[in-house]
Amino acid sequence: MFRMAEYYAGKSVLITGATGFMGKVLVEKLLRSCPEVKALYLLVRPKAGQSMQQRVSEMMTCKLFDRVREDDPDFHRKIIPISSELTQPGLAISPQDGEKLASCINIVFHCAATIRFDEPLKHALQLNVIATQQLLSLAKQMHHLEAFIHISTAYANCNRKHIDEVIYPPPVEPRKLIESLEWMDDGIVRDITPRLIGDRPNTYTYTKALAEFVVQQEQDQLNIAIIRPSIVGASWQEPFPGWIDNFNGPSGVFIAAGKGILRTMRANNDAVADLIPVDVVINLTLAAGWYTAVHRPKSALVYNCTTGGINPFHWGEIEHHVISSFKRNPLEQAFRRPNANITSNYLINQYWILVSHKFPAFIYDLFLRLSGQKPQMMRIFNRLHKAIGLLEYFSSQDWEWNSENLNMLMSQMTPEDRKTFNFDVRQLNWPEYIENYCIGTKKYVLNEDMSDIPAARQHLRKLRNIRYTFNTVLVVFIWRVFIARSQMARNIWYFVVSLCFKFLSYFRASSTLTN
Numbered sequence: 290m291f292r293m294a295e296y297y298a299g300k301s302v303l304i305t306g307a308t309g310f311m312g313k314v315l316v317e318k319l320l321r322s323c324p325e326v327k328a329l330y331l332l333v334r335p336k337a338g339q340s341m342q343q344r345v346s347e348m349m350t351c352k353l354f355d356r357v358r359e360d361d362p363d364f365h366r367k368i369i370p371i372s373s374e375l376t377q378p379g380l381a382i383s384p385q386d387g388e389k390l391a392s393c394i395n396i397v398f399h400c401a402a403t404i405r406f407d408e409p410l411k412h413a414l415q416l417n418v419i420a421t422q423q424l425l426s427l428a429k430q431m432h433h434l435e436a437f438i439h440i441s442t443a444y445a446n447c448n449r450k451h452i453d454e455v456i457y458p459p460p461v462e463p464r465k466l467i468e469s470l471e472w473m474d475d476g477i478v479r480d481i482t483p484r485l486i487g488d489r490p491n492t493y494t495y496t497k498a499l500a501e502f503v504v505q506q507e508q509d510q511l512n513i514a515i516i517r518p519s520i521v522g523a524s525w526q527e528p529f530p531g532w533i534d535n536f537n538g539p540s541g542v543f544i545a546a547g548k549g550i551l552r553t554m555r556a557n558n559d560a561v562a563d564l565i566p567v568d569v570v571i572n573l574t575l576a577a578g579w580y581t582a583v584h585r586p587k588s589a590l591v592y593n594c595t596t597g598g599i600n601p602f603h604w605g606e607i608e609h610h611v612i613s614s615f616k617r618n619p620l621e622q623a624f625r626r627p628n629a630n631i632t633s634n635y636l637i638n639q640y641w642i643l644v645s646h647k648f649p650a651f652i653y654d655l656f657l658r659l660s661g662q663k664p665q666m667m668r669i670f671n672r673l674h675k676a677i678g679l680l681e682y683f684s685s686q687d688w689e690w691n692s693e694n695l696n697m698l699m700s701q702m703t704p705e706d707r708k709t710f711n712f713d714v715r716q717l718n719w720p721e722y723i724e725n726y727c728i729g730t731k732k733y734v735l736n737e738d739m740s741d742i743p744a745a746r747q748h749l750r751k752l753r754n755i756r757y758t759f760n761t762v763l764v765v766f767i768w769r770v771f772i773a774r775s776q777m778a779r780n781i782w783y784f785v786v787s788l789c790f791k792f793l794s795y796f797r798a799s800s801t802l803t804n
């Protein structure tokens with residue numbers, strides 16, 4: 290049997306979305322575990338005043354590439370950035386670059402997409418569907434292409450409860466939608482978007498479903514596979530545990546909980562939290578690339594890349610482990626001690642938003658105003674509420690994904706490949722994973738130093754003392770108000786005090802007798 294690293298040896302690989310979260314891990318893994326790979330062509334756009342070359346150079350200095358750098362300090366010679374803006378005609382690739390790609394590329398990994406849940410439909414369509422169409426046209430011109438791997442999402446068909454590894458009929462014929470939206474101005478498109486996306490929660494899942502159909506259309510001419518990861522989280526094992534570099538999906542929620550800002554969120558405690566580590570997704574993606582190229586299945590194979598059906602873990606358990614992990618390894622300058630509760634009840638959630646989010650934010654902003662500073666807490670909470678409002682759909686229900694193709698793929702790999710490109714999530718220890726995930730958000734997203742943990746713990750102790758003092762003052766204040774105003778409150782109070790007194794005398798008397 291062909292080993293995977295042997296297959297990738299001497300191959301030229303084209304990657305879109307290489308500057309993104311998953312793209313970076315894909316580039317790193319290819320360079321580290323397939324050291325004989327010939328070249329990685331990355332389609333990158335200039336951004337934020339940086340040229341594409343600068344962006345790629347900066348990306349390669351990232352800690353993620355430390356292990357590759359150790360093995361081969363010259364690894365960057367294999368990386369060839371190609372200037373490309375995917376929303377432009379012809380992907381804005383120069384004719385010379387186009388010819389070069391057509392003559393040398395053997396495998397394409399298409400990761401680029403907009404993953405924003407609030408993306409206007411026209412833009413989401415442009416990037417997730419039209420750019421995919423254009424990339425497929427480019428792929429058809431590649432003389433030595435062996436596989437085209439498209440990264441979709443397990444939620445492309447989230448309007449279904451049970452999702453098989455098949456491409457479902459699209460909600461609308463993509464070509465017709467593209468033609469109709471072309472002449473409409475943005476206002477009209479915004480107005481009709483809810484009608485168009487129907488029972489899907491956002492333009493992201495809707496356009497990803499359309500993209501799958503567009504990819505399927507080419508299955509007679511290209512060797513295609515589609516990978517559908519669920520909620521991609523920090524790395525499990527590779528290149529090191531807990532690597533994460535963004536606020537997307539659960540990461541932002543974890544950080545907000547760790548900072549003590551998030552106290553409540555709508556989620557179903559008993560629903561499966563279908564998190565999947567990024568290294569697992571990338572290992573499966575590379576295995577699918579190898580299998581598609583070597584075995585050339587007759588039609589496009591879809592791989593649902595999920596954990597729920599194999600090694601389930603629930604949102605309630607995630608909440609417990611996130612909070613206890615941040616108590617052991619606190620984030621710096623927390624607003625309050627981490628303590629979040631998730632509930633599926635709308636009214637209870639609204640109550641806690643008022644009491645635990647808005648009220649403290651109001652008090653804190655008042656304090657900032659009085660001390661001559663700019664208020665900021667209410668603004669932070671408004672942003673947080675917008676973000677969690679968009680995520681609630683995914684944390685309030687669960688889905689079942691079939692994973693037959695994933696199992697078949699694992700059975701086709703050699704034992705060594707199964708180890709090097711591990712995507713067997715049965716071995717995943719969730720509490721340990723969540724602990725590393727939380728530490729990863731601290732180290733790699735917030736760039737906090739682990740040596741500051743004793744000071745952060747001291748800060749949490751200070752917050753706890755402030756809370757105890759605040760609660761005591763509040764109780765004394767309420768008591769004073771009641772006692773002063775109501776005879777009944779006074780009677781109850783004297784009754785409780787005399788009861789306590791009697792108990793104390795009884796215990797003292799009984800302990801004297803026994804001695």
Ligand SMILES: CCCCCCCCCCCCCCCC(=O)SCCNC(=O)CCNC(=O)[C@H](O)C(C)(C)COP(=O)(O)OP(=O)(O)OC[C@H]1O[C@@H](n2cnc3c(N)ncnc32)[C@H](O)[C@@H]1OP(=O)(O)O
Nearest residue numbers: 404405406407442536537538539541546608676680683684
């Ligand atoms: C303990 C409790 C356990 C329970 C825990 C339940 C977790 C339940 C997770 C379900 C998860 C499903 C995931 C489906 C899986 C997919 O298929 S795919 C991919 C997932 N995609 C995403 O997560 C994208 C979602 N994000 C968005 O759509 C947009 O970022 C938002 C949320 C609408 C915000 O848009 P915006 O207001 O324009 O802000 P944006 O420019 O994006 O960011 C502004 C700032 O907020 C930060 N930020 C962005 N997102 C967040 C965030 N979520 N939080 C905090 N800050 C954030 C940014 O880093 C940025 O910081 P600065 O650079 O300004 O310092």
Ligand SMILES: NC(=O)C1=CN([C@@H]2O[C@H](COP(=O)(O)OP(=O)(O)OC[C@H]3O[C@@H](n4cnc5c(N)ncnc54)[C@H](OP(=O)(O)O)[C@@H]3O)[C@@H](O)[C@H]2O)C=CC1
Nearest residue numbers: 306307308309310311374375376400401402441442518521
């Ligand atoms: N993250 C997740 O939880 C999940 C992700 N997925 C899928 O995985 C894939 C990768 O996601 P992820 O890495 O998280 O996403 P990121 O947002 O981190 O990365 C997106 C990538 O696409 C590139 N890109 C976006 N717009 C353009 C453009 N106009 N021209 C050129 N490049 C562009 C970005 O480049 P730039 O740096 O220039 O912006 C970036 O490299 C996507 O297809 C997504 O749908 C599926 C399930 C879950």
